[in-house]
């Protein structure tokens with residue numbers, strides 16, 4: 001007992017000594033690090049969600065907000081790299097181009113296409129319309145300026161913060177296995193990879209999470225970024241609330257975890273599997289836990305009927321800032337995407353909705369049809385629960401890796417970037433006889449299986465005849481479809497071509513052909529930015545090829561333990577990348593591998609060039625510039641015409657209140673509704689549409705939960721499509737950690753008059769008791 005106590009006392013001191021030693025030895029290679037984060041939540045109404053390409057999946061509220069999270073690492077007098085992670089389905093070429101233009105205007109040549117990576121987490125629950133190529137904006141009725149602006153503005157703000165925060169610090173890397181957050185959704189394609197290759201791996205998906213921990217010299221830990229492969233499809237193709245899906249949720253949870261880790265007990269709570277403590281426990285109400293007194297207090301507050309306001313921003317912002325020590329940098333944690341191409345978070349498997357039996361293994365069909373085959377998440381049938389669970393599993397692993405990270409990154413900051421035309425790339429591949437052969441990639445095309453979708457969202461991008469009703473954008477362009485020529489058919493074989501997107505140029509390019517490839521280096525960590533969704537085996541091959549170049553050729557710099565991570569869906573988007581063998585099977589991922597069977601070999605060839613240049617210190621050919629198609633974009637989404645309320649009712653008036661003298665228990669559902677207006681009038685950036693307040697003292701209300709909290713849902717609805725009337729329904733599932741006290745729920749909105757002026761309003765429910 002005594003012995004154990006003594007060793008427990010000694011352990012931290014030993015660790016400290018080691019770390020101190022490490023620092024002293026390596027103090028010459030200290031970095032400057034800076035992190036930033038900003039709200040990128042786009043329009044929460046009327047806009048099609050990006051990902052499933054389901055025309056019926058239109059945003060109508062917020063589950064929690066979307067953010068851009070950025071880190072910069074710089075050598076004090078040398079190179080720097082900037083990485084931005086977006087709670088968005090994917091990066092967009094146009095967004096990247098416009099962000100780079102703003103960075104040039106602001107910082108000159110500090111941040112360029114070469115050293116900036118902008119990556120998406122692949123949530124399928126964010127507003128679309130921000131990509132420039134036609135095929136990605138068909139279901140959003142073309143380009144949506146508001147979605148695009150929310151991203152460009154928010155990314156820029158996150159970078160400004162990171163830049164302004166640059167201070168001396170160190171970076172640690174840690175890696176570990178997370179077993180239960182992803183399964184292969186196309187195992188029949190994976191099985192077509194050679195048995196000898198498959199036998200090198202224990203699983204048919206990658207289980208590694210790689211985490212970077214950022215430690216400020218003065219403040220200690222200031223953030224972490226990690227990469228782990230699993231799709232952002234815990235939320236289904238019928239969800240209409242904006243959500244960061246499982247990765248956005250994990251990021252929200254980890255930042256909250258850090259902010260509340262004042263007592264030191266939180267880390268162990270999380271790893272024990274207990275519910276994550278929520279912020280309200282930090283705000284101790286002055287009122288006593290006396291039910292009768294609480295009821296009397298509550299009874300003295302009527303609902304606050306709608307009134308105009310200009311103060312909503314400062315009120316909402318207090319929720320988060322109340323939790324932080326104001327004098328230290330805010331903690332930022334990002335959960336980034338990697339080679340998730342064939343990885344589903346719906347880990348229970350895929351089942352037929354009619355029979356409840358597993359779907360056909362090779363085709364993911366039920367009685368020959370794909371529409372009924374759905375993957376099940378661990379919270380099935382509740383997709384919010386699935387999102388929370390897959391998010392928490394990633395959180396727990398990240399907290400564990402964060403807490404134990406001890407390998408410090410040292411050495412050069414460096415990068416290489418090149419644009420490559422993937423529509424006509426000559427690729428040298430080795431033949432079985434040990435020789436080489438030159439093969440070609442082809443102009444982009446999508447196969448038939450693409451229209452079938454996946455078990456995460458059957459029938460995605462369904463272009464079949466008869467599915468174009470009411471989609472004006474599709475009607476506009478469908479007559480321009482192209483018949484693929486013989487050469488293209490042969491090049492893409494065995495893919496049967498459904499849409500020859502690479503050769504469709506009207507009204508403007510349907511698919512990208514010029515793609516960015518990029519390597520970012522922080523000492524022994526290298527990040528490979530890829531503009532698509534690599535499958536598990538495709539990612540392994542790419543990482544291995546780069547690793548071989550970096551560690552062979554007599555390079556002592558990298559030694560044997562170089563960490564190679566793939567940043568998926570980065571800088572632009574070009575759908576999937578499978579192996580040659582998986583391509584032959586033509587599942588959804590193969591059908592969506594745009595540039596033919598040798599697409600992956602093309603990537604490997606180009607990344608080897610970048611890696612070789614990194615080793616030798618040489619520059620690479622910058623390649624052809626991708627087009628900027630902003631001026632050509634067509635937008636058919638109608639703007640908000642006007643908002644109105646019935647006579648005798650004001651915006652913000654309560655239309656569904658809590659019962660008089662209501663008392664709720666924890667885990668109860670408190671639902672209230674307000675007369676509202678279209679959320680597109682003001683995105684409430686860094687603010688909120690919904691707020692739960694607790695009474696402090698006799699008449700002062702303290703914000704406790706906002707629309708970025710998992711427990712609070714803001715649901716917006718109109719009685720009919722063209723109606724000027726609308727409602728905001730706010731649902732609060734009272735967390736187990738909520739303090740007893742008197743509460744009320746508020747709504748904030750902005751209404752548009754017929755002449756176009758925008759007026760902000762607010763309203764509140766009656767007070768109620770949580771006991």
Ligand SMILES: *[C@@H]1O[C@H](CO)[C@@H](O)[C@H](O)[C@H]1NC(C)=O
Pocket residue numbers: 221258261262263264265267
């Ligand atoms: C959590 O709190 C403990 C005790 O205050 C501290 O030692 C530890 O570093 C904290 N963890 C984080 C991630 O801040």
Ligand SMILES: *[C@@H]1O[C@H](CO)[C@@H](O)[C@H](O)[C@H]1NC(C)=O
Pocket residue numbers: 292295296299660661
């Ligand atoms: C609500 O509760 C208060 C305090 O217990 C009581 O005075 C009041 O009459 C109650 N009102 C209603 C409508 O029940």
Ligand SMILES: *[C@@H]1O[C@H](CO)[C@@H](O)[C@H](O)[C@H]1NC(C)=O
Pocket residue numbers: 188361362
């Ligand atoms: C899947 O297809 C392969 C190749 O055609 C075949 O050998 C196998 O039996 C099929 N599996 C199932 C479960 O149908």
Ligand SMILES: *[C@@H]1O[C@H](CO)[C@@H](O)[C@H](O)[C@H]1NC(C)=O
Pocket residue numbers: 424425426
């Ligand atoms: C690709 O190879 C062909 C010969 O097969 C050659 O004509 C062409 O110029 C090459 N393209 C490039 C970009 O090198």
Ligand SMILES: *[C@@H]1O[C@H](CO)[C@@H](O)[C@H](O)[C@H]1NC(C)=O
Pocket residue numbers: 669670671731733
């Ligand atoms: C909360 O209650 C409302 C009204 O009964 C219901 O429509 C809604 O689905 C419930 N929300 C949750 C998250 O259970």
